Amino acid sequence: MKSFFALSMFLAVMVLSGCSNLTVLDPKGPVAEQQANLILFSIGFMLFIVLVVFVLFTLILVKYRERKSGPEYEPPHIEGNVFLEIVWTVIPVIILIVLAVPTVQTIFALEEAPEATSHKDPIVIHATSVDWKWVFSYPEENIETVNYLHIPEDHPILFKLASADSMGSFWIPSLGGQEYTMSGMMTELYLQADEIGEYRGRNANFTGEGFTEQVFTVTAESQEDYDEWVEEAQDAPKLTQEKYNELMLKGHTEEQTFSETHLQWVDHGMDAEYATKVRNGESTDEDESSEMDHSEMDHSEMNHDDSEKDSEEHSH
Amino acid sequence: MKLDEFFVTGDPLIYGADVSIALTMIGAIFVLTYFKKWKWLWTEWLTTVDHKKLGVMYIIAAVLMLFRGGVDALLMRAQLTVPDSSFLDANHYNEIFTTHGTIMIIFMAMPFLIGLINVVVPLQIGARDVAYPFLNAVSFWTFFMGAMLFNISFVIGGSPSAGWTSYVPLAGLELSPGVGQNYYLLGLQIAGIGTLLTGINFLVTILKMRVPSMKLMQMPMFTWSSLITMVIIIFAFPVLTVALALMTFDRLFGSHFFTMMDGGMPMLWANLFWIWGHPEVYIVILPAFGMFSEIISTFARKTLFGYKAMVYSMVVIAGLSFLVWVHHFFTMGAGGAVNSFFSITTMLIAVPTGVKIFNWLFTLYKGRIRFTTAMLWSLAFIPNFVIGGVTGVMLAMAAADYQYHNTYFLVAHFHYVLISGTVYACFAGLYFWYPKMFNHRLNERLGKWSFWIFVAGFNLCFFPMYFLGLAGMPRRIYTYGIGDGWMSLNVLATFGGVLMGIGFLILVYNIYYSFRYSPRETTGDPWDARTLEWSTPAPVPHYNFAHLPEAKGHDAFWIMKEEKKQGKAPEKKPYKPIHMPSYSGVPIIMSVFFFTAGFGMVFSWHWMSILGLVGVLATMVIRSFDYDKGFYVSVEEIEETEKKTTL
Numbered sequence: 001m002k003s004f005f006a007l008s009m010f011l012a013v014m015v016l017s018g019c020s021n022l023t024v025l026d027p028k029g030p031v032a033e034q035q036a037n038l039i040l041f042s043i044g045f046m047l048f049i050v051l052v053v054f055v056l057f058t059l060i061l062v063k064y065r066e067r068k069s070g071p072e073y074e075p076p077h078i079e080g081n082v083f084l085e086i087v088w089t090v091i092p093v094i095i096l097i098v099l100a101v102p103t104v105q106t107i108f109a110l111e112e113a114p115e116a117t118s119h120k121d122p123i124v125i126h127a128t129s130v131d132w133k134w135v136f137s138y139p140e141e142n143i144e145t146v147n148y149l150h151i152p153e154d155h156p157i158l159f160k161l162a163s164a165d166s167m168g169s170f171w172i173p174s175l176g177g178q179e180y181t182m183s184g185m186m187t188e189l190y191l192q193a194d195e196i197g198e199y200r201g202r203n204a205n206f207t208g209e210g211f212t213e214q215v216f217t218v219t220a221e222s223q224e225d226y227d228e229w230v231e232e233a234q235d236a237p238k239l240t241q242e243k244y245n246e247l248m249l250k251g252h253t254e255e256q257t258f259s260e261t262h263l264q265w266v267d268h269g270m271d272a273e274y275a276t277k278v279r280n281g282e283s284t285d286e287d288e289s290s291e292m293d294h295s296e297m298d299h300s301e302m303n304h305d306d307s308e309k310d311s312e313e314h315s316h
Numbered sequence: 317m318k319l320d321e322f323f324v325t326g327d328p329l330i331y332g333a334d335v336s337i338a339l340t341m342i343g344a345i346f347v348l349t350y351f352k353k354w355k356w357l358w359t360e361w362l363t364t365v366d367h368k369k370l371g372v373m374y375i376i377a378a379v380l381m382l383f384r385g386g387v388d389a390l391l392m393r394a395q396l397t398v399p400d401s402s403f404l405d406a407n408h409y410n411e412i413f414t415t416h417g418t419i420m421i422i423f424m425a426m427p428f429l430i431g432l433i434n435v436v437v438p439l440q441i442g443a444r445d446v447a448y449p450f451l452n453a454v455s456f457w458t459f460f461m462g463a464m465l466f467n468i469s470f471v472i473g474g475s476p477s478a479g480w481t482s483y484v485p486l487a488g489l490e491l492s493p494g495v496g497q498n499y500y501l502l503g504l505q506i507a508g509i510g511t512l513l514t515g516i517n518f519l520v521t522i523l524k525m526r527v528p529s530m531k532l533m534q535m536p537m538f539t540w541s542s543l544i545t546m547v548i549i550i551f552a553f554p555v556l557t558v559a560l561a562l563m564t565f566d567r568l569f570g571s572h573f574f575t576m577m578d579g580g581m582p583m584l585w586a587n588l589f590w591i592w593g594h595p596e597v598y599i600v601i602l603p604a605f606g607m608f609s610e611i612i613s614t615f616a617r618k619t620l621f622g623y624k625a626m627v628y629s630m631v632v633i634a635g636l637s638f639l640v641w642v643h644h645f646f647t648m649g650a651g652g653a654v655n656s657f658f659s660i661t662t663m664l665i666a667v668p669t670g671v672k673i674f675n676w677l678f679t680l681y682k683g684r685i686r687f688t689t690a691m692l693w694s695l696a697f698i699p700n701f702v703i704g705g706v707t708g709v710m711l712a713m714a715a716a717d718y719q720y721h722n723t724y725f726l727v728a729h730f731h732y733v734l735i736s737g738t739v740y741a742c743f744a745g746l747y748f749w750y751p752k753m754f755n756h757r758l759n760e761r762l763g764k765w766s767f768w769i770f771v772a773g774f775n776l777c778f779f780p781m782y783f784l785g786l787a788g789m790p791r792r793i794y795t796y797g798i799g800d801g802w803m804s805l806n807v808l809a810t811f812g813g814v815l816m817g818i819g820f821l822i823l824v825y826n827i828y829y830s831f832r833y834s835p836r837e838t839t840g841d842p843w844d845a846r847t848l849e850w851s852t853p854a855p856v857p858h859y860n861f862a863h864l865p866e867a868k869g870h871d872a873f874w875i876m877k878e879e880k881k882q883g884k885a886p887e888k889k890p891y892k893p894i895h896m897p898s899y900s901g902v903p904i905i906m907s908v909f910f911f912t913a914g915f916g917m918v919f920s921w922h923w924m925s926i927l928g929l930v931g932v933l934a935t936m937v938i939r940s941f942d943y944d945k946g947f948y949v950s951v952e953e954i955e956e957t958e959k960k961t962t963l
Contacts, residue, residue, distance in 0.1 A: 021801055023788035024719045038716045046706035049670075053702045056677050061695065064616070065685045075683045080622035080675075088674040089667060096663045099713060103659050106715035108652040131491070161649075166486040167582065169647060169722055173788040177718020180648050182583065183485065183576050187649030204722040206479050206792040208486055209406050272576040276490055 023173045028199065028220070029192045030114035031176030038106050045095055110177075113156040113190050122156040122190065125149070126261070128268050129161075129168030129181040129203055130275060131250040132210030137261035143233040146247065146256035149218045150233075152226035153196050159189045162268040164248060164275035169205035172218055178204050186269030193220035213252055234259050241265050248278040324474055327408065329391075334471055363899040365449035366858055367434045370456045372753055374431025375746070377460055379824070381424040384467065386820060388416035393777075393813040396806050399798040409794035410477040411496070415470065417480030422504060423463040425600040425734070428742040430459075430514055433542045433603060435753055436745075437518065439849030439856070440536045442527030442865045442872075447520040449897040450939070455510040455517065457907035462507025465914050469499035473918065476500040479792065481589060482563070484574040484582040489567050495918050501564045502914035508557055509910070515549030518542060527848075530867035533627070536847040537613075537620055537870075540627050541606025544634045545599050551638065552595035559588035568920060583648065590641035598637040601733065602630055604741030605672060608694045611748050612676055614845045615691040616683025619871050622675040629668030636665050646714040647721050655714040662712035669705060673698060688843070689763030693744035696771050697736050704732030707782065722792075725785025731778045743767075743823065751842045755855045756834035758826050766822035773815025780805040780812075840961075846871040853961035859894045862954050891955060893948040902942070906935035 025040070027033040062068075109115075113122050126137040136145045151157050161170050163181035171178035172191060179189040181203075193199070203214035221229070239258035244265065247253065266274045324330050348354050361369060391412050395404045404412065438446055446452050469475045476496040478487035487497050522543045526535070535543070563585065565571040572580040613620045620626060642650065642658040676698060685691070707729045711717050720726055751757050789802050796802050837854035848865050851873045866886075868875045876886075913928025915921075 022783065022786040024786045032719070035716055035719050038713060039710065039719065042710050042713060042716065046710060049706055050702055053673060053677070054699055057695075057698055060677060060680045061685060064680060064683050065687065069684050071684075073684050075616065075618040077619060078621060078678075078682065079619065080625065081678070084678065085622050085625050085671065085675070089671055092667045092670045096666060096709075099709070100660050100663060103713040103715055104652075104656045106713075107655050107659070110715055110718070111652050165576065166491055167483055171722075171790075173719065177715070178647050178721060179718065180645070182648075185583070189649075200788075202790065204790045206410075206483075206486070206722075208410065208478070208491060211410075212406060212793040212795060273578075276577055279490075 026174070027176075028174040028195045028197065029176060030116060030194065031110060031191050032174060033194075034106050034109060035177055038102055041102060042099055045099060049095070110190065113158070114192050117154060117156050117192065120155055122158040123151070124158050124160060125151075126160045126162070126263065126269075127170050127181065128164055128262075129166075129170070129207070129214070130164040130248060131166060131207060132203070132214040133247065133251075133253050134170075134201075134203070134214070134216045135164075135247060135262065136216075137263055138230075139261055139263055141230045141234065142260055143230065143236070144239050144258040144261045145233070146253060147216045148255045149201065149216060150226055150229045151193055151218065151220050152223045153193050153220050155223070156190055156192045159191060160269065161187045161189060164268050166207040167205055168203040168207050168214070170201070171204040172199055172201035174199040175218070180205060183268060183275075184270065184272030186267075193218070196220055196222060210250070210252055217255075233257050245278045248275040250279075322472060324471055329408075330471060337471065358901075359899070362904050363453075363901045365445070365453045365897050365899055365903075367438050367446050367449070367452060368753065368856060368858075370452055371431045371434030371436075373456060374427045374434060374459070375753075377463065378424050378428035378431060378742070381419050381427070381463060381467075382820070383824075385416050385419040385424050386817060388412045388419070390813055390817055392416065393810040395794060396796075397810040398807075399796050399800070399803055401795055404794065406794045407477060410479075410792070411470065411475035413792060414476050414479050414500075415466075418466065418476070418500065418504070419463075420734075421480065421596070421600065422507060423459075423466065425738045425742070426511060427459055427463075429545075429600060429603040429738070430455075430511075432607070432742070432745045432749060433518060433538075433545075436749055436849055437539050437542050438521065438525070439752070439852055439860060440539045440847050441522060441525060441530060442848050442861060442867065443521065443525040444860045444894060445897060446517055447525055448517050450900055450903065451513050451517050453900065453903035454906065455513040457903045458510035458513070458910055459507045461907040461911040462503045462505070462510065462914075465506060465911055465918075466499055466503030469496055469503075473499065481593070482585075483589075484563065484566075484580075484585045485576045487563070487585075488575055488582075490576070498564075498567060498918040501560050501567070502917055505557065505560045505564070506907075506910050506914050508553055508560070511549060512553045512557070515546045515553065519546040519550065522546070527864050527867055530872065533624070534867055534870045534872070536606075536872075537609035537623070537626055538603070538606035538847075541602045541604075541609075541630060544630045545602045548595045548599050548602070548634050548637060552592045552599065555588055556592035556596075559585060559592065562588075564917070568917060586645055586648070587641070590644045591638070594641045594644065595634075595637045597734075598633060600738045602633065604697075604737045605630065607741045607745045607748070608676065608697055609679075610845075610847065611690050611694040611744050612679050613871075614748075614843055615686045615688055615694075616680045617686075617844075618679055618683040619846070619874075620675070621678040621681070622671075623870055625671055626675055629671045632668040633665060636661060636668075640665065643712060643714070643717070646717045659712055659714040663709055666705060666709050666712075673702060673705075688747070689758070689760055689767055690744045690748035690843075692764065692767045693740045693747065696767070697740045697744075700732060700736030700740070700771075700775070703779075704729060704736060708733065720785060722790050723785035724781040724789045724791060727791050728778045728781035728785060731781070735774055735778070743770075748843070749849075750830075751837050751854065752840075752849060752852075752856060754831070755837050756830055757837070757842060758830045759834060762822055762826040762829060766819045766826060768819075769815050769822065770819025773812045773817075773819055775812065777809045777812025777816060780808045784809075841873075846874040848872050851876060853958070855961065857954075857957045857961060859896055859949050859954070862891055862894075862958050863889055891951045891958075893950055894954065895946055895948055897946045898944050900939075900942075900944075902935050902939050906932055906939075909935060 025036050027036045124139060128135040134147050136149050159170065161179055161181040163183045165183060168181040169178045170181055175191045175193055179187050197220055199218040201216045201218050203211060207214065236257040236259050239260045239262060244262045268274060348357060364370060395401050395409055473495040476499055478492050478497060482500060485491055522539055562573040566573050566575055572578040574580050574582050574585045576582065609620055609626060640658060640662045642654060643662045646655050711720050711726065711729055747758050747763055784802055784805050787802060840852050840854040841850040851865055852860060909928045909931030913925045913932065916924025916928055
């Protein structure tokens with residue numbers, strides 16, 4: 001048993017020294033920071049519990065092993081001890097309450113935009129996972145990118161998440177925790193970058209063959225650089241429905257930039273069938289799409305309204 | 317369908333598997349024929365309804381599945397050791413982690429535990445068999461055929477590759493068009509029949525077949541844990557059955573329960589899956605808790621500390637296990653109130669579990685601790701499970717879970733609880749009850765080698781994964797880049813995985829070695845243990861008890877031994893004929909028909925599925941008109957047997 005502990009100590013040292021960049025504990029924005037704080041807070045309590053059990057365990061094993069007590073020793077008959085049992089029921093309950101309070105607070109805090117920048121209107125970005133790529137639409141800026149994001153620093157971003165097909169999970173570990181992207185549903189996630197830099201984002205939920213490479217880059221930059229980038233992007237070639245439908249096919253693609261967004265044809269948060277129809281050859285050109293079913297039509301109409309408001313209505 | 321679509325082709329690993337499967341089958345057929353063992357195999361084993369033999373067959377099947385799942389695991393570790401490895405391609409890797417997860421949970425952990433329950437529980441409660449011995453055989457054979465159906469997928473038709481959770485839409489027909497996913501659905505469905513029957517069978521057995529003198533609150537802790545497990549099975553498994561059936565309809569008959577098209581609800585699958593799936597976790601952990609309780613109490617030479625608290629804590633865990641399923645998808649965006657509720661219910665499970673940990677510690681306190689191999693596995697469980705448990709609490713904190721979810725942090729957590737809980741318990745139980753099953757002990761020296769190597773390997777393999785998770789490595793990726801910085805920890809993990817493999821091989825060698833060289837048992841009580849199964853002689857007669865034993869407390873056999881020491885010898889009563897059930901070939905034949913029906917459905921060969929189902933029905937009819945009410949063991953035979961056995 002002693003060597004067992006020696007081993008665990010050795011392990012801990014090895015692991016801690018071998019791993020200096022724990023992305024999750026090195027937050028670059030307020031969301032990730034709240035989560036990292038919660039994690040560190042809980043680790044403290046957990047280490048305490050582990051320590052108590054390990055010490056008790058070692059002491060008891062050392063003291064009451066047969067080699068020490070001798071084969072004649074006959075253990076007493078002890079059925080239990082009500083007081084002790086109450087102690088080790090109540091103390092964990094207290095620890096759990098101490099952990100549950102900040103957990104619930106953080107859960108609700110993460111539903112809202114970060115507090116420090118609450119005076120700024122969040123930038124809305126629709127993030128859509130398609131096997132096996134990421135499509136980002138900036139409805140207000142009227143641009144669309146594939147597999148990369150630009151965001152200004154110190155500015156809340158409201159991601160509206162949906163999937164064109166299999167369920168993915170939108171995750172930028174440096175900026176905050178993940179959330180699922182689902183077809184026919186829309187979920188919302190606030191993130192924010194406090195530091196300029198390049199961060200890696202990816203799909204964290206298994207989506208089949210191309211899942212591993214379903215990644216994107218996030219460039220957090222100053223407001224001026226961001227504005228400049230938006231202007232440049234607005235000069236990019238227009239997104240046509242034909243082009244967009246190509247993106248609906250399974251596969252990988254390089255980074256791409258378009259002016260205009262796909263939201264004029266489809267909102268994957270409302271329409272679970274679009275990508276499948278494209279793949280089955282049911283709506284490959286625009287003429288056909290105008291004859292498509294009512295839900296399609298409703299969409300394009302709704303998009304003329306304030307798109308933020310309308311997605312608010314059908315968000316999860 | 318062309319032949320090269322039927323057989324999986326093109327991968328040297330698969331060809332290797334083909335060859336080894338063929339050689340093993342030829343070898344088995346040759347050995348059985350050469351030693352003229354076919355009849356023996358049929359009459360003694362394949363048609364048996366004896367719970368002890370069924371238990372042994374469960375365990376053999378589980379060890380085989382542990383080997384298969386372990387090979388899968390080592391292939392994954394081989395692939396992930398270095399960045400940008402091209403050992404496996406993405407599809408192959410996806411198949412391997414899918415079969416690894418499914419096999420380890422459904423076809424390894426559960427049958428291993430159910431096998432030990434089969435062997436031990438009737439003996440612990442002083443019963444001569446289970447309540448429904450025929451049904452017990454049906455349970456085993458449907459499990460076995462389900463497992464075989466699932467396992468042949470990798471050489472015939474292709475393995476499932478949508479993960480053991482099989483989330484739709486990915487597992488739906490549009491995104492997973494092959495037959496692999498059908499194997500998953502049908503294999504689990506057929507095996508699930510067996511599990512549900514086991515649940516009913518053992519619930520009734522434990523409630524109705526105990527010796528009359530044993531009160532509920534005097535049952536051994538392993539029996540208690542089994543009872544509670546059976547209740548969970550009865551409530552949880554029907555959900556899986558329905559969910560699997562719905563997805564089968566989607567895939568085979570074009571319904572739209574979980575599809576993206578035509579208003580299906582993919583998220584409904586995730587909910588149904590985990591409403592079964594979370595209780596399932598406790599189905600594989602509670603019997604483990606029960607075993608550790610028995611073993612720790614035996615080798616500390618003390619009665620279990622806080623017996624009642626141990627029972628109640630399991631009841632609470634079982635109840636809570638149905639109230640936490642959403643924690644598997646906190647990231648679905650269900651909203652603050654929902655996530656808060658499920659965070660708290662999940663955390664609450666830590667309380668009864670913590671109570672159990674401290675009760676085990678205080679069972680050891682003032683004991684006389686013997687470090688046998690069975691005890692070592694049980695002791696190693698405590699610190700390792702605590703690590704798994706506290707990280708479980710961390711995962712329960714939804715706001716933090718958004719960062720742990722789908723990462724190696726989660727992978728590390730559930731391997732810490734499942735391996736140090738369930739697998740350690742299976743090994744501990746195997747060493748502990750081995751003399752009951754095979755009339756000789758496993759070698760202790762080899763046992764300890766295997767223990768230390770496996771436990772060291774386990775910690776080396778999975779502890780680094782917590783840090784890989786925090787470093788942002790998601791689960792289920794088939795490779796990563798050098799720039800990710802995950803290599804050193806992955807190398808460590810692979811090294812640990814190899815050690816675990818070596819530990820397992822030593823265990824298997826130990827089974828062979830002990831069969832050859834271990835001295836045969838002379839008493840039925842090699843460990844000086846405390847519960848009724850140890851009051852049976854060696855070898856255990858097929859009717860278990862010549863006289864039904866008497867239970868005067870929850871360490872019934874210990875009390876009997878104490879009374880004997882004080883000179884209170886039990887009076888010798890005359891033997892009476894014992895009623896026992898007859899063996900039957902119907903369960904295995906019925907299960908072969910289940911297999912046939914399942915195989916037909918996998919490939920949508922409807923003539924074959926109809927043939928299979930008609931066969932199942934026919935065997936049921938045959939069983940209904942079977943008036944064989946069993947037989948009586950004569951007094952002479954009992955006298956003869958009891959003379960031969962020793963006590």
